[in-house]
Amino acid sequence: MSDLSAAMTAVDAYLRTESDRFVEELQDLLRIPSVSAQPVHKPDMQRAAEFVRDQCTQAGLAAEIIPTAGHPIVYAEWTRAPGAPTVLVYGHYDVQPPDPLDQWVTPPFEPTVRDGRLYARGSTDDKGQMLTHIKSVEAWMKTAGALPVNVKFVIEGEEEVGSNNLDIFLEKEKQKLKCDVAVISDTAQFAPGVPAITYGLRGIIAVEITLKGPQQDLHSGVFGGSVANPANAAAKLIAALHDDKGRVRIPKFYDDVVPLTKKERAEFARLPFKESQYLKGLGLKKPHGEAKFTTLERRWARPTCDVNGLISGYTGVGPKTIVPAQATIKLTCRLVPNQKPKRIVESLRKYAAKQLLPGIRMEFQDHHGAPGVVCDLNSPYMQAAREAVAAGFGKKPVMIREGGSIPVVGSFKQILGVDTLLLGWGQNTDNLHSPNESFRLEDFHGGIKSSAHLWGELGNGSTKAAPG
Amino acid sequence: MSDLSAAMTAVDAYLRTESDRFVEELQDLLRIPSVSAQPVHKPDMQRAAEFVRDQCTQAGLAAEIIPTAGHPIVYAEWTRAPGAPTVLVYGHYDVQPPDPLDQWVTPPFEPTVRDGRLYARGSTDDKGQMLTHIKSVEAWMKTAGALPVNVKFVIEGEEEVGSNNLDIFLEKEKQKLKCDVAVISDTAQFAPGVPAITYGLRGIIAVEITLKGPQQDLHSGVFGGSVANPANAAAKLIAALHDDKGRVRIPKFYDDVVPLTKKERAEFARLPFKESQYLKGLGLKKPHGEAKFTTLERRWARPTCDVNGLISGYTGVGPKTIVPAQATIKLTCRLVPNQKPKRIVESLRKYAAKQLLPGIRMEFQDHHGAPGVVCDLNSPYMQAAREAVAAGFGKKPVMIREGGSIPVVGSFKQILGVDTLLLGWGQNTDNLHSPNESFRLEDFHGGIKSSAHLWGELGNGSTKAAPG
Numbered sequence: 059m060s061d062l063s064a065a066m067t068a069v070d071a072y073l074r075t076e077s078d079r080f081v082e083e084l085q086d087l088l089r090i091p092s093v094s095a096q097p098v099h100k101p102d103m104q105r106a107a108e109f110v111r112d113q114c115t116q117a118g119l120a121a122e123i124i125p126t127a128g129h130p131i132v133y134a135e136w137t138r139a140p141g142a143p144t145v146l147v148y149g150h151y152d153v154q155p156p157d158p159l160d161q162w163v164t165p166p167f168e169p170t171v172r173d174g175r176l177y178a179r180g181s182t183d184d185k186g187q188m189l190t191h192i193k194s195v196e197a198w199m200k201t202a203g204a205l206p207v208n209v210k211f212v213i214e215g216e217e218e219v220g221s222n223n224l225d226i227f228l229e230k231e232k233q234k235l236k237c238d239v240a241v242i243s244d245t246a247q248f249a250p251g252v253p254a255i256t257y258g259l260r261g262i263i264a265v266e267i268t269l270k271g272p273q274q275d276l277h278s279g280v281f282g283g284s285v286a287n288p289a290n291a292a293a294k295l296i297a298a299l300h301d302d303k304g305r306v307r308i309p310k311f312y313d314d315v316v317p318l319t320k321k322e323r324a325e326f327a328r329l330p331f332k333e334s335q336y337l338k339g340l341g342l343k344k345p346h347g348e349a350k351f352t353t354l355e356r357r358w359a360r361p362t363c364d365v366n367g368l369i370s371g372y373t374g375v376g377p378k379t380i381v382p383a384q385a386t387i388k389l390t391c392r393l394v395p396n397q398k399p400k401r402i403v404e405s406l407r408k409y410a411a412k413q414l415l416p417g418i419r420m421e422f423q424d425h426h427g428a429p430g431v432v433c434d435l436n437s438p439y440m441q442a443a444r445e446a447v448a449a450g451f452g453k454k455p456v457m458i459r460e461g462g463s464i465p466v467v468g469s470f471k472q473i474l475g476v477d478t479l480l481l482g483w484g485q486n487t488d489n490l491h492s493p494n495e496s497f498r499l500e501d502f503h504g505g506i507k508s509s510a511h512l513w514g515e516l517g518n519g520s521t522k523a524a525p526g
Numbered sequence: 527m528s529d530l531s532a533a534m535t536a537v538d539a540y541l542r543t544e545s546d547r548f549v550e551e552l553q554d555l556l557r558i559p560s561v562s563a564q565p566v567h568k569p570d571m572q573r574a575a576e577f578v579r580d581q582c583t584q585a586g587l588a589a590e591i592i593p594t595a596g597h598p599i600v601y602a603e604w605t606r607a608p609g610a611p612t613v614l615v616y617g618h619y620d621v622q623p624p625d626p627l628d629q630w631v632t633p634p635f636e637p638t639v640r641d642g643r644l645y646a647r648g649s650t651d652d653k654g655q656m657l658t659h660i661k662s663v664e665a666w667m668k669t670a671g672a673l674p675v676n677v678k679f680v681i682e683g684e685e686e687v688g689s690n691n692l693d694i695f696l697e698k699e700k701q702k703l704k705c706d707v708a709v710i711s712d713t714a715q716f717a718p719g720v721p722a723i724t725y726g727l728r729g730i731i732a733v734e735i736t737l738k739g740p741q742q743d744l745h746s747g748v749f750g751g752s753v754a755n756p757a758n759a760a761a762k763l764i765a766a767l768h769d770d771k772g773r774v775r776i777p778k779f780y781d782d783v784v785p786l787t788k789k790e791r792a793e794f795a796r797l798p799f800k801e802s803q804y805l806k807g808l809g810l811k812k813p814h815g816e817a818k819f820t821t822l823e824r825r826w827a828r829p830t831c832d833v834n835g836l837i838s839g840y841t842g843v844g845p846k847t848i849v850p851a852q853a854t855i856k857l858t859c860r861l862v863p864n865q866k867p868k869r870i871v872e873s874l875r876k877y878a879a880k881q882l883l884p885g886i887r888m889e890f891q892d893h894h895g896a897p898g899v900v901c902d903l904n905s906p907y908m909q910a911a912r913e914a915v916a917a918g919f920g921k922k923p924v925m926i927r928e929g930g931s932i933p934v935v936g937s938f939k940q941i942l943g944v945d946t947l948l949l950g951w952g953q954n955t956d957n958l959h960s961p962n963e964s965f966r967l968e969d970f971h972g973g974i975k976s977s978a979h980l981w982g983e984l985g986n987g988s989t990k991a992a993p994g
Binding site for chain 1: 563564565622623625626629687688714728730732734739740741742743744745746747748749750751752753754755757758760761762763764765766767768805808809810811812813814815816821824825828829830832833834835836837838839840841842843844845846847848849850853854856858860883884885893894928929930931954957958959960961962
């Protein structure tokens with residue numbers, strides 16, 4: 059214990075000394091517009107991967123870029139702590155598209171600090187959070203010359219587009235990636251000053267539905283009334299997805315849902331959450347969702363069905379009196395643990411087909427899916443994480459769930475057989491996926507410190523924590 | 527009669543000699559991208575107006591360009607036939623936006639002849655049809671040195687954006703525009719080889735509804751399920767516009783509708799219309815519309831409610847998992863005679879407001895409106911038109927209605943007190959408002975000849991036709 063204590067003191071001192079450089083290096087990474095969804099950014103994806111690889115090398119890891127059928131994966135490791143647990147760190151260097159561009163106060167790829175926040179696309183999701191673990195490794199290597207645990211880093215470039223090549227990589231490199239537990243920082247604290255560990259995540263299915271009517275846009279006067287309008291047909295389909303209690307009407311949708319326990323509902327209710335403040339932050343007067351559930355329950359533990367994008371006909375300036383030839387719907391369902399993504403997609407496909415107006419044809423594209431997860435609250439790894447977060451942020455973390463999806467958590471369980479510690483350093487007010495995304499510098503540094511302490515806690519407890 | 531006959535023989539000969547030049551001059555006009563909806567084309571609007579004015583001058587009319595608060599009006603006249611009726615010719619030189627551009631076989635503003643059709647945006651709607659009346663004047667002036675009737679031309683540049691300044695002009699110039707009957711060629715024949723006179727038009731209301739939710743796009747995982755989604759809300763609103771029999775559910779919508787007479791329904795049923803062929807031409811397998819009405823009835827004499835454009839959230843490549851901040855709906859209702867546009871707009875506004883999900887705010891913009899019209903089938907002007915069309919196309923015209931809206935017909939009735947002869951030279955297969963708009967050259971020349979004969983018929987019958 060005193061060995062750990064001394065090492066941690068040196069590490070903490072190093073983190074204080076180097077903190078400004080850490081921010082500068084994060085800014086360099088944020089300048090690279092690594093938007094995985096947009097083919098035009100392919101060269102930027104390569105640049106971002108190289109930058110991350112170089113950061114790993116500089117930290118003292120053996121790092122390489124591994125090509126995939128899509129964007130490359132950065133792999134890095136340090137495995138010279140025999141007998142200590144092996145931790146797999148996952149993160150992603152790709153980011154969401156930045157539009158609508160005109161709503162950014164400063165450009166998305168020109169990182170800018172204002173009021174203690176670093177504004178840029180990807181600052182919190184996930185470049186900033188991911189980098190905390192590389193910097194914590196650096197701190198140990200530059201002070202103790204070694205880590206108290208073995209680490210393996212997998213930093214991918216396709217998280218925002220469905221991680222299509224990650225599972226292939228995990229399957230192929232199963233042996234190389236052997237580990238005891240995974241760590242991901244891609245979630246949020248409960249609030250500023252209320253650090254949290256996320257023990258549950260929602261899953262997701264994402265589909266794109268195109269409804270096709272006449273072979274081209276038609277004059278709405280000459281033809282209107284005699285043919286089904288694809289935009290009206292899309293509306294009918296979307297409207298059929300919910301009943302008037304906010305429940306999803308896709309058949310079998312709720313069949314596999316594991317309800318929240320009374321204890322969980324009670325613990326959620328105890329969290330310092332003010333709905334009025336939450337709504338104000340979003341510019342809203344009223345909440346909306348599934349009847350008989352609270353806002354936190356709706357966000358964390360109830361499945362949803364949301365349109366993400368919708369386009370049909372003429373969307374330029376002024377009127378254009380047409381019946382559109384087609385309408386396209388981008389749709390995601392957030393799933394809760396035990397719902398089966400494939401089953402839901404198929405049920406949605408059949409249900410959508412039943413809503414079509416006469417003469418409308420449907421094209422249905424299944425983008426990606428992932429099940430929801432709930433983690434073991436009582437594992438030794440979870441205990442180590444609690445201590446580490448408390449050290450990093452000066453306060454014991456609350457145990458929460460989260461509405462977002464991190465499909466890789468399911469893959470780690472299924473392919474590598476390990477649980478994942480979800481240690482989120484972000485905030486719900488970070489505007490991830492929105493204009494003016496930011497990351498609090500305080501959270502960046504708290505995250506690095508927590509990560510550094512996590513290596514200590516896991517290494518320290520290695521005799522009891524490491525599985526046989 | 528023999529005077530008329532001799533004059534007509536000379537006119538017809540002139541039309542044959544000059545026919546190629548007429549096509550070339552139409553092509554010159556079609557090269558000007560006079561898209562009234564798009565501010566970037568403002569200079570093109572002026573160029574198009576000047577071109578039309580010069581065509582009028584060249585034909586022997588006294589022509590001028592009259593500025594308005596929007597795009598200018600071309601006015602031209604020849605009024606040296608005392609005792610003969612005065613005919614007001616209306617047309618428009620503005621065109622619909624050409625998008626989607628990638629669906630044009632040849633560019634929209636590079637007129638190209640293929641298989642006897644002249645392809646270009648505006649070829650049939652309305653540059654080509656409008657020009658027929660200028661060319662018929664030219665033929666009379668160059669052969670007889672005079673017209674058998676008085677003519678006044680009003681060619682506006684805002685028909686495709688609601689003719690916002692036309693009524694102001696009509697009111698202001700009421701005296702100058704005094705006339706006995708109006709003529710418009712902006713409709714279609716029943717089919718190739720089946721010339722038609724349109725005696726009824728649908729009216730229109732056009733609105734733009736924007737539904738606003740959160741102040742910016744939100745992460746659909748973090749927030750989804752706890753806030754109303756504007757795209758889903760838009761779908762709910764649109765879906766609420768129709769019942770499952772295809773009837774519009776806006777309250778009071780049908781209150782003022784004058785039903786078709788048995789005789790009209792019987793006459794429509796006798797027209798050479800093949801639904802299967804109609805659908806095939808549109809790339810459709812099934813029709814759709816209000817139950818218990820035929821396709822022709824649905825198109826010509828029943829009111830509709832169609833989405834013309836719809837946009838919300840992310841519409842780029844690939845998925846983006848957001849709850850959109852807003853959704854915008856462009857919507858038009860086609861109205862039948864006796865429905866009141868303002869009343870329908872207000873009823874729609876109230877009805878839409880009732881469909882909103884909690885937390886959604888609505889912005890409602892009323893673009894323009896016009897009532898439907900039915901013309902007197904037995905007026906002497908209608909009789910003259912029947913003879914003229916028969917002469918121009920070699921076949922007696924059928925009497926039809928039309929689903930499109932020509933708001934100015936209502937204005938002529940209301941402000942100038944005159945009926946309008948709707949002499950359409952186009953075809954329903956001309957793709958007006960769609961990619962690959964075209965005008966059959968045969969119809970262009972038939973239209974010019976019909977117009978030339980109309981001047982003769984109206985002048986010839988002037989003693990009985992001219993009102994006291």
